[in-house]
Amino acid sequence: MIKKTPKGQPSTAEPILQELAQEHELPRLIMEHRTLSKLKSTYTDKLPEMIQKTGRIHTSYHQAITATGRLSSTDPNLQNIPIRSTEGRRIRQAFVAPKGYKLVAADYSQVELRIMAHLSQDPGLLDAFTKDADVHKATAAEVFDVSLEDVTTEQRRRAKAINFGLIYGMSAFGLAKQLGIGRPEAGKYIKRYFERYPGVQQYMENTRESAKEKGYVETIYGRRLYLPDIKAKNAMMRQAAERTAINAPMQGSAADIIKRAMINMHDWLAETDLDVKMIMQVHDELIFEVAEKDLDAAQKKIVDIMQNSSQIDVPLLVEAGVGGNWDEAH
DNA sequence: GAGGGGAGCGCG
DNA sequence: AAAGCGCGCTCCCCTC
Numbered sequence: 001m002i003k004k005t006p007k008g009q010p011s012t013a014e015p016i017l018q019e020l021a022q023e024h025e026l027p028r029l030i031m032e033h034r035t036l037s038k039l040k041s042t043y044t045d046k047l048p049e050m051i052q053k054t055g056r057i058h059t060s061y062h063q064a065i066t067a068t069g070r071l072s073s074t075d076p077n078l079q080n081i082p083i084r085s086t087e088g089r090r091i092r093q094a095f096v097a098p099k100g101y102k103l104v105a106a107d108y109s110q111v112e113l114r115i116m117a118h119l120s121q122d123p124g125l126l127d128a129f130t131k132d133a134d135v136h137k138a139t140a141a142e143v144f145d146v147s148l149e150d151v152t153t154e155q156r157r158r159a160k161a162i163n164f165g166l167i168y169g170m171s172a173f174g175l176a177k178q179l180g181i182g183r184p185e186a187g188k189y190i191k192r193y194f195e196r197y198p199g200v201q202q203y204m205e206n207t208r209e210s211a212k213e214k215g216y217v218e219t220i221y222g223r224r225l226y227l228p229d230i231k232a233k234n235a236m237m238r239q240a241a242e243r244t245a246i247n248a249p250m251q252g253s254a255a256d257i258i259k260r261a262m263i264n265m266h267d268w269l270a271e272t273d274l275d276v277k278m279i280m281q282v283h284d285e286l287i288f289e290v291a292e293k294d295l296d297a298a299q300k301k302i303v304d305i306m307q308n309s310s311q312i313d314v315p316l317l318v319e320a321g322v323g324g325n326w327d328e329a330h
Numbered sequence: 331g332a333g334g335g336g337a338g339c340g341c342g
Numbered sequence: 343a344a345a346g347c348g349c350g351c352t353c354c355c356c357t358c
Contacts, residue, residue, distance in 0.1 A: 013338075038339055041352055068348060070342085077350045080341035088340080112342095168346035178346080236344055247347040251342090255348095283342045283348085 015177075039082060043091045050076055061281065068248050069223050069255040071281055079282045083330070095326035097289055101275075104295070105329035106302050106320040107285035110135060111257065112167050112250045118220070118312040119249060122199025129314035136160040142196035143189055162193055166200065167250055169243030204246055211245035219252040220312065221260075254284060257316070261309040262286070268305060274298050287326065295322060 014034075017027040050057050059078040061071045073079040081095070082088025097103045113135055117125035128138045140151040140159035151159075158179055165175050176186035194201035211217050212231060216224040225248045229241035258281065265278055265286070275291035276298045286306065290298045299320050306318040323329035 034338070035340095038352075042340070042350095046351090066348060070348065072349055074350065077341085080339090080350065082340060084341080107342095165346065168348095170346045171344095173345045175346090239344080243345095243347065251348060254342095285342080 035085065036087065039088055039091060043082065047076060047091075047094070059280070066255075067225055067244075068252040069219065069259075070251065070283055071255075078280055081326070083327070089327050092327040093325045097324055101289050101291055102295055102322050102324060103326055103329040104288040104290050104299055104302060104320055104322050105285060105326065106288070106299075106306055106318050108254070108258065108306065109317040109319050111254045111284050111316065113163055114314050114316065115220070115250045115253045115257075115312065116167065116200065116203070117314050119253075120197075120199040120203035121313070122197045122203070124197050125200065126314055132315070132317070136163060139163055139193070143192045145192075158189070162189055166193070166204075167247060169204075169246035207245055207249065208242050211242070217245045217248050219249055219256050220310075221253070221256040223252060223256065225252065257310045257312075258284060258286070258306075261306045264305050264309045265302070268301065272301075274301075276302075287329070 014031065017031050020027040021031070047057060052058055057076060057078070059073045060075050061073055063071060065072040071079075082091050095103070113125075114129050117129050124138075124142065125135075127133075128135050134156075136156050136159045137148060137151050139162060140146075140155040141148045143159055143162065144151070144155050146155070161178050162175065164170075165178065170178070172183055172187035172190055175181075175190065176183040179186065207217060211227050215228070215230065216226045218224045225244070227241045227245055229237045230245060232238040232241065262278070262281065269276065269278060274294040274297055276294060277289045278286060279289050280287040286302070288298065288302060299322065303318045303320050307316050310316065321329045
C-alpha cells in the first residue's frame with residue numbers, strides 16, 4: 001500500500017517508511033541515512049563554524065515569537081540539540097564546562113501535567129502529585145484497573161502516551177496510531193481515563209466552551225492566546241483551534257513559570273558571591289555553569305528558586321543533575 | 331542570487 | 343476529510 005502526499009507523490013514520511021521496513025531493507029536504510037545526515041548537516045558540520053571570539057557558541061533567544069509564550073532560540077537553535085538517540089547524544093556531549101567548572105541542568109518534572117492538575121482541580125490528579133506518585137504509573141493503574149504493584153512496563157508506556165496525548169488534545173484516532181492499537185481500544189482507554197479523572201474531562205469541555213465564548217484562552221498568569229478559528233465553519237480548522245485551546249494554557253503556563261524563575265534567578269545571580277552563570281533555557285529546563293567549589297550551594301539555591309517562584313495547587317518539582325558535559329548533567 | 335514553501339526531522 | 347501542541351534548520355524545488 002503506497003501512501004500519497006497531498007501532491008500525489010508517493011509519501012516517504014517516517015511512519016510510512018517504518019511500516020514498509022517490515023517487508024523491505026531499503027526503507028530502514030533511508031531512515032538511518034536521514035537521521036545521520038540530519039545530525040551531520042545541522043549539528044556536527046555547523047556548530048563548530050559558529051564558535052565566537054569568546055570560544056563559545058552564543059544563541060539568540062526571542063521573547064515575542066511563539067503563540068504560547070515560550071522563548072524561541074535561533075542562530076543556532078540550542079533548544080533542539082539531540083538527546084533521544086545515542087548517536088545524537090554525542091553532539092550534546094560536546095557542550096562542556098570549562099576547567100574547574102561543571103554544568104548543572106535543572107528541569108521541571110512533568111510541569112504541564114502538574115498544571116493540568118491545577119487547572120482541572122481533578123481530585124485524583126491533585127492527589128497523585130501531592131503524594132509525589134509516579135503519575136504515569138498511577139494513570140496506568142486507573143485506566144487498566146490494576147493495583148499499582150501490578151502495572152506492567154507496557155501499561156505504563158501506554159498511560160504515558162495517554163497523558164501526553166491529553167495535553168495535546170489528541171483523539172482516539174491519534175492515540176491508536178501512536179500506540180499501534182485499534183481505534184476502539186484507544187477509545188476505551190480514553191473513556192476509562194475520563195471516568196477516573198472526571199475533573200480533566202470537565203476542564204477540557206469548559207476550555208472549549210470558554211474559548212468559543214470569549215475568543216481566547218489564558219495562562220494562570222493571564223497571558224492570552226486569541227483563537228479566531230474557534231468559530232470556523234470548516235471543521236478541520238475549528239478542531240485544530242480547539243486542540244490549541246486545550247494545549248495553550250498548559251504549555252503557556254509552563255512558560256510563565258520558568259520565566260518567573262529566570263527573573264528571580266537573575267536577581268539572585270546579581271547579589272550572590274557564588275561563581276555561577278545561567279547559560280541556557282530549553283522550555284522546562286535551565287542550564288548553569290558553576291564553579292566546582294560552589295556546586296552544592298548553587299544547586300540547592302537553583303532548585304529552590306525554580307520550585308518556589310510560582311505557586312500552584314500541587315508541588316513544583318525540579319530535578320537537577322551535574323556533569324562535565326551537557327549530556328552527563330541529565 | 332534571493333526568497334518562498336513543502337517535506338522531513340531535531341527538541342520540549 | 344482529518345485525526346497531537348509549540349518551535350527552527352536543512353534540503354530541495356520553484357519563481358522572480
